[in-house]
Amino acid sequence: MFFTANGLAVSGYDAVTYFKIGTPMPGKPDISLMWKGAVWRFASEDNRDRFERNPRAFAPQFGGYCAYAMVQGLLSSTDPRAWQIVDGKLYLTHSATIERVWKQNVSQNIREAEGHWPQVLYH
Known part of the structure; x- marks a missing residue:
């Protein structure tokens, strides 16, 4: 978390x-x-x-780490003002700039990020 x-x-x-x-x-x-x-x-x-x-x-996905960083298998802090709810789940991103990149292909980003979670915590 x-x-x-x-x-x-x-x-x-x-x-x-x-x-x-x-x-x-x-x-x-x-x-x-x-x-x-x-x-x-x-x-x-x-x-x-x-x-x-x-x-x-209500808790953000990926333990509250940046959802877009998780796409690359990385852990990054988030800005609580850079966010999106998708299918009833809260995703936070590192910044407004990263949020815009995240939103360009949300479905694919979620699939790829889920492939790294939670294993990324143990690397």
Whole structure:
């Protein structure tokens, strides 16, 4: 699981807001929970409760690492403002520039990235 140096998943953004309102919003430090070794912050208690009931429905794919880097079998950090939801799954990318490249061939990129995940963690 990729998390920032301070242990925050999705750089402190609320993973539920991508799905609920279609835009990332920063989470609040006082509305959080621990999952998979990272602290997940939420904009509301309702979002925290939704995540807690089914975290895999909201957590980004590839452990929160850059989806496009995963195409090459690499691990890279992400910008929580560079994202896309495909078939109900959240994909984060390293930057807005990389997001544009990722979106040029999403289906193929997902297939190739899935071929490297999770083995890339052990290299």
